[in-house]
Amino acid sequence: MAAILEIRNLHRHFGGIAAINGLSLTLSENVLQSVIGPNGAGKTTLFNVITGRLHASSGQVFYKGQEITNKPPNEIVRLGISRTFQKSSIFPGHTVFENLRIARQAKLGGSRRIFSSKDRLKQVNEDTRLILERLRLADQAKTIASTLSHGDQRVMEIGIALAGSPRLLLLDEPTAGMSPRETERTAELIRNLAKELTVVLVEHDMEVVMSISDRISVMHQGLLIAEGPPAEIQSNELVREAYLGKEA
Amino acid sequence: MNNMATPKMEKNIAARGYTPWSLLGVLVLIGILFAIPFFVTNRFYLSLVTEILVYGLLAMSLDVLLGYTGLLSFMHAVYMGIGAYTTGLFLIFIDPTASIWVLMLLGVFATAVIALPIGWVQVRTGGFAFALLTIAFGMMLYTVVWKARNITGGDDGLIGIPGLNIGLGSWVLGTTKDPTVIYFVILTIVLACFFLTWRIMRSPFGAVLESIRENEERTSFIGINVRRYKLMGWMLACSLAGVSGVLFTLLKCSVSPSMMDSGAGGSVLMMTLLGGMGTLWGPFVGAGIFIFAQDYISTMTEHWMIFLGFILILLVLFMPKGIAGLNAFSFRKSKR
Numbered sequence: 199m200a201a202i203l204e205i206r207n208l209h210r211h212f213g214g215i216a217a218i219n220g221l222s223l224t225l226s227e228n229v230l231q232s233v234i235g236p237n238g239a240g241k242t243t244l245f246n247v248i249t250g251r252l253h254a255s256s257g258q259v260f261y262k263g264q265e266i267t268n269k270p271p272n273e274i275v276r277l278g279i280s281r282t283f284q285k286s287s288i289f290p291g292h293t294v295f296e297n298l299r300i301a302r303q304a305k306l307g308g309s310r311r312i313f314s315s316k317d318r319l320k321q322v323n324e325d326t327r328l329i330l331e332r333l334r335l336a337d338q339a340k341t342i343a344s345t346l347s348h349g350d351q352r353v354m355e356i357g358i359a360l361a362g363s364p365r366l367l368l369l370d371e372p373t374a375g376m377s378p379r380e381t382e383r384t385a386e387l388i389r390n391l392a393k394e395l396t397v398v399l400v401e402h403d404m405e406v407v408m409s410i411s412d413r414i415s416v417m418h419q420g421l422l423i424a425e426g427p428p429a430e431i432q433s434n435e436l437v438r439e440a441y442l443g444k445e446a
Numbered sequence: 447m448n449n450m451a452t453p454k455m456e457k458n459i460a461a462r463g464y465t466p467w468s469l470l471g472v473l474v475l476i477g478i479l480f481a482i483p484f485f486v487t488n489r490f491y492l493s494l495v496t497e498i499l500v501y502g503l504l505a506m507s508l509d510v511l512l513g514y515t516g517l518l519s520f521m522h523a524v525y526m527g528i529g530a531y532t533t534g535l536f537l538i539f540i541d542p543t544a545s546i547w548v549l550m551l552l553g554v555f556a557t558a559v560i561a562l563p564i565g566w567v568q569v570r571t572g573g574f575a576f577a578l579l580t581i582a583f584g585m586m587l588y589t590v591v592w593k594a595r596n597i598t599g600g601d602d603g604l605i606g607i608p609g610l611n612i613g614l615g616s617w618v619l620g621t622t623k624d625p626t627v628i629y630f631v632i633l634t635i636v637l638a639c640f641f642l643t644w645r646i647m648r649s650p651f652g653a654v655l656e657s658i659r660e661n662e663e664r665t666s667f668i669g670i671n672v673r674r675y676k677l678m679g680w681m682l683a684c685s686l687a688g689v690s691g692v693l694f695t696l697l698k699c700s701v702s703p704s705m706m707d708s709g710a711g712g713s714v715l716m717m718t719l720l721g722g723m724g725t726l727w728g729p730f731v732g733a734g735i736f737i738f739a740q741d742y743i744s745t746m747t748e749h750w751m752i753f754l755g756f757i758l759i760l761l762v763l764f765m766p767k768g769i770a771g772l773n774a775f776s777f778r779k780s781k782r
Contacts, residue, residue: 249667251663251667270666270671271666271667272666272667272669272670272671272672275666275667275668275669276669280667280668281667287661287663287664287667288661288664289657289660289661289664290660290661291659291660292656292657292660296653299653300653300654300657300665300668301668303650303653303654304654304665304668304669304670305668305669308650309650309651309653309654309670309675310650310651311649311650311651312645312646312649312651312652313645313646313649314649314650315645315648315649316648316649316650316652316653319650358664358668361668362668362669
């Protein structure tokens with residue numbers, strides 16, 4: 199299997215603190231890879247460096263063999279890497295439809311058109327409806343995003359990321375704050391997405407992680423300390439010590 | 447095509463204010479605007495209404511930046527000043543019989559040439575830093591105009607700017623010194639700018655600007671070069687301000703540096719806030735109230751700004767969305 203993402207000896211310091219400390223990682227296509235680790239392990243920082251939100255202190259990131267280290271976020275998104283954020287990043291004053299529509303427009307083009315109505319981007323509107331149906335948000339298409347329930351906002355943000363037709367999708371704690379039912383639905387959605395594209399999941403809900411992941415990476419103090427299928431990770435001594443043991 | 451319209455689509459269209467009734471309303475409003483010179487026969491008041499149109503255009507252009515792109519400019523009047531001075535200087539020193547189209551092109555071109563490098567720097571920031579930079583660059587431009595005595599006339603400004611003959615081919619409407627003629631000229635151009643901007647704000651491009659206002663970071667994380675679009679929004683806002691400057695000179699036949707100072711910048715901002723951000727017609731209402739209040743209260747006291755400041759405080763506290771935010775007036779009800 200070809201590597202979709204390769205990280206070589208990545209460092210990221212905040213002042214004297216190393217959030218990522220020489221991390222290397224190779225990610226295969228069409229897997230659901232979870233990244234777990236205690237708070238402050240550097241998971242979100244890793245996402246931020248991959249997606250261009252933060253610059254790397256040193257090291258390199260390759261996407262499909264092309265170096266993307268320190269490229270601006272919008273260029274990285276255009277290459278096929280979309281993400282969601284730990285704290286939902288949506289367009290709060292827009293309708294749910296417009297939240298997804300603008301993301302689809304950004305992907306398909308047409309943003310330079312200044313005189314035609316945005317309603318005339320037929321393909322964009324059609325695709326937006328399909329995504330809404332897939333997320334089961336079609337009934338709320340006209341709802342203002344900020345008035346959606348927390349869970350629906352998080353699902354909608356996944357939709358915003360999906361509208362960019364990514365090959366690699368980074369989800370930062372998608373089920374955080376969700377009810378058990380919403381969590382279940384979202385886990386199912388993520389599992390389905392992983393059939394079509396590569397998903398990297400940062401998640402604290404161990405039940406979700408263990409049940410849907412193909413592989414799990416364990417991060418601790420800016421480094422990967424273990425990598426493998428869920429069963430293997432669960433029985434790994436190092437992991438127990440660093441992470442699971444504390445919670446059990 | 448008609449039989450393909452689903453109920454869903456019709457609902458969509460209605461929600462966006464595209465009903466035959468709203469079209470009729472717009473036509474009636476345009477009719478009333480063109481009939482105003484026949485009712486307002488007092489030359490002074492007609493000029494005041496014309497001034498409202500000019501400043502309404504400026505306030506609307508600021509709203510493109512503030513209400514649509516989410517960027518605050520404290521010194522937007524400066525870019526009106528550039529258009530105004532360009533027009534005045536051209537009429538005085540180069541060609542007193544220039545056509546209005548040449549003046550418009552020149553005014554917008556000069557404004558754009560100056561606004562482009564400034565915008566290029568400013569869009570590297572956002573929020574507070576952006577707003578501060580508009581003050582810094584605005585004060586610089588104001589000082590240059592104020593100090594370049596031998597060209598701009600310094601404190602005295604430009605006076606005795608000749609009027610233009612307006613006509614089409616052999617048909618002559620009259621001279622811009624005639625309050626009725628200049629009213630029709632300015633109304634036509636302002637309406638054209640209004641509908642152009644309205645169209646642009648509903649376009650895919652306008653949708654990008656609104657996304658930047660809603661969430662700049664998310665906009666870049668859907669793959670949009672935010673700086674580039676902020677710059678385009680800035681250029682659109684400044685070009686429209688340039689048009690308002692050209693119209694200002696044609697109306698007043700004089701230009702003074704005080705139209706570019708920080709007080710003027712604050713006034714435009716107040717007009718936009720008063721009328722309501724995020725609609726294009728709100729700023730015109732704001733400009734109307736502001737200019738009438740200025741005229742009316744200043745007959746009683748020269749400290750009329752105190753009253754205006756008081757109104758603004760009430761506004762910020764109780765009506766943060768301005769007059770356009772009152773639900774009964776809101777065209778954007780569906781977006782509440």
